[in-house]
Structures are given as structure tokens and as C-alpha cells.
């Protein structure tokens with residue numbers, strides 16, 4: 216169903232057409248005139264996901280991995296089919312490398328709490344970048360305090376580009392883990408992940424990549440990147456909330472103890488001893504979000520139906536248009552996003568608080584994010600209380616950016632008086 220409806224999304228000649236694509240998203244029909252520029256916080260959902268989840272509940276739903284009856288078998292097949300889809304989507308070597316979790320935040324906490332104590336000791340170092348989301352900072356701070364580690368921050372330069380030379384200089388044999396985002400959720404900068412992995416592996420460190428902003432908009436191949444862990448949230452990739460993925464190289468997952476105990480992750484339980492399942496089930500204690508995971512599979516079908524190259528090309532071009540258009544407005548200061556800025560851009564208007572900008576833009580039907588974007592250390596570095604952030608999805612086009620620019624103009628006039 217997803218595949219068929221998606222091919223119709225292409226305009227004659229096969230060109231990517233956001234306006235036809237927008238019709239797949241009921242939210243735009245129910246909210247006429249909405250200019251949604253907050254997909255970086257959470258993407259809207261296409262019919263194939265919304266209806267697919269309802270259809271799953273109507274047709275194939277039962278608990279998974281437990282029942283001997285046919286319905287439970289079908290439900291389990293749908294759930295496990297989503298795992299195989301996710302494996303293919305990330306080009307992982309084996310579907311046992313795909314662990315379903317609640318979101319990127321949970322995936323990072325899982326690695327911190329399970330892999331961390333098993334592989335790090337006092338004095339070891341974790342390197343993160345200075346554009347990380349709180350989800351890729353706080354779990355490492357907690358682990359630092361628990362184990363006596365050192366948290367090292369690799370800088371981006373004045374143009375918003377990750378500074379590879381500075382990063383390399385911070386690596387040492389004490390570095391056990393590098394945890395970086397693939398695309399910044401504040402500046403839109405794409406980090407040179409493959410090179411980061413090479414440099415980190417050269418000193419024997421493992422690499423975790425936070426792919427929240429990358430997975431919905433560009434091809435991601437974990438084997439080509441060479442990373443050890445890769446995480447993302449379903450809800451930013453047109454899928455349901457409460458779903459996420461931890462990819463981990465199988466030998467690493469195998470070396471990790473369980474982090475939550477319960478049903479579904481055990482082979483045998485005696486009152487004073489338990490044998491645990493192999494990965495990925497070892498890390499999936501309790502009843503998972505079965506319908507959510509099925510919906511996540513449908514969301515990945517949706518993305519694949521359009522094609523990630525096509526999405527990236529469209530969003531790259533639209534990002535260029537938007538940054539150019541908005542930065543020309545007098546009194547607007549852009550936050551630099553480096554050479555390869557994709558789908559996310561932040562700015563401020565001279566003399567106007569970001570919250571006031573957000574409120575005025577909303578009065579013009581333009582939904583953007585304002586504030587610190589869960590990246591307070593980055594705000595501190597930029598010397599800003601917050602920013603206005605716009606982020607793109609497959610349904611955005613140049614007309615949306617023009618509406619944004621007009622609303623910014625109106626906002627400036629309002630606050631100049």
C-alpha cells in the first residue's frame with residue numbers, strides 16, 4: 216500500500232513534488248494554511264503510517280514472541296519484518312544488530328548503562344562534539360560521575376564546521392568512546408562521520424552516532440560509515456512516537472550485559488539465577504510497542520518509496536534557498552551551519568526575543584521551534600539565550616519559505632515601532 220501510494224507522489228517526469236506529497240499527510244488538510252517548519256522536533260505522519268497502524272490492530276494484533284496460536288505468529292512476523300526492514304534501511308549486516316527501543320534517548324542510555332561499565336573504567340575518556348543534543352550529553356555525564364571518566368568536547372569552528380584537526384588532537388589511547396551527532400539539530404551541520412570513525416578507531420575507541428536528524432533525509436549506511444552504534448527516533452522519521460532503534464555491531468551487543476530485566480529477554484529463570492537471551496532480545500525486556508514498531512516499518516517504507524537520494528536533493532536545495540532568502544532580511548543573524556548544512560537552520564532577529572518571534576510567526580501560520588533546542592551548551596558557546604529554528608520535511612516547498620520570510624518581515628516591523 217505504501218509503495219503504491221508513493222509512486223503516485225512523483226510528478227510527471229518523476230520529479231519530487233512536495234505539494235503532491237503533502238496530500239499524503241492528513242494534518243495539512245485539517246489545518247489549512249499551516250506552514251510546518253518543525254519536523255526536526257517531530258515529523259508529521261503520512262496516511263500509510265496512520266492507517267497502517269489501525270489496520271494492524273484490526274487484523275493481526277496479539278502479543279509477540281509468546282503465543283503458540285496463529286494470530287500471535289502473524290503479529291510476531293509483522294514485528295520482526297520491521298526489524299528486517301530497519302536492517303536493510305541502515306544496511307546493517309545482520310537483523311540481530313537491530314534493537315527496538317522507545318527512541319534515540321533510550322538507545323543512548325542503553326549503551327551508556329550497559330556497554331559503558333563493561334568497557335570503561337576511571338580515567339577513560341568519552342569525546343562528544345559541542346553541537347550535541349542533551350540526549351547525547353547527559354547520559355555520558357551520568358556515566359562519567361558513576362565511573363570517574365572524563366568528558367571531552369570537540370569544537371566546531373566559526374563557520375559551524377566540525378573541526379577535524381582539533382578533534383584528532385583530543386584523541387588519545389584513553390579515549391574509549393566517541394559519541395557524535397550525524398546532523399546538528401540546531402545548526403543543520405553534517406558532521407564528517409566516516410572520517411571521525413577512522414580517527415577514533417585508530418586510537419581504539421568505539422563510535423556512537425546520533426542519527427535522529429540524518430535518517431529521515433539522507434542515505435545512511437552503517438557499514439560504509441564504519442560506526443559501532445547508530446541510533447535514531449521513529450517519530451522524526453515520519454513514524455510513531457515511542458519507537459526508536461539502536462543499531463550495534465553484533466560482537467559489541469554480545470559483549471553487553473542486559474540493562475533492564477523482565478519478560479522477553481530471558482531463556483530460563485530460576486529464583487537465584489537467570490540465563491539471558493542473545494541480542495537483540497536481551498535488550499528488549501517487557502512487551503514492546505508492537506504496533507508502533509509495525510508503524511515504524513511503514514514509515515521506513517514511506518521514506519524508501521520516495522527515495523533518500525531524492526529527499527536529500529530536495530531538502531538540500533530547499534535549505535540553500537531558505538538560508539539565502541532569510542539571511543538577506545535586514546536584522547536577521549543566521550547561526551552558521553558549515554559547508555554541508557541540511558534541513559535545519561537557526562537564526563535570530565536583532566532586538567527581538569526568540570519567543571516573541573515564534574509567537575508572531577505562529578500568528579502567520581508558521582510553526583517553528585524557539586529556545587535552546589535541548590542544546591544548552593551550544594547556546595552558551597554561541598552566546599545566545601536561544602534561537603528560532605526552522606527545519607524541513609518532505610512536504611515543505613519554496614512557498615513555505617516565502618511565507619516564513621514574509622512573517623519574519625512582519626515581525627521586524629511590529630517590533631520596530
Ligand SMILES: *Cc1c(COP(=O)(O)O)cnc(C)c1O
Pocket residue numbers: 255256318319320321348350351396398399400425427428448450451
Ligand atoms: C530529537 C533528537 C534527539 C532525542 O530524540 P528523542 O526522540 O527525544 O529521544 C537526540 N538527538 C538529536 C540530534 C535529536 O534531534
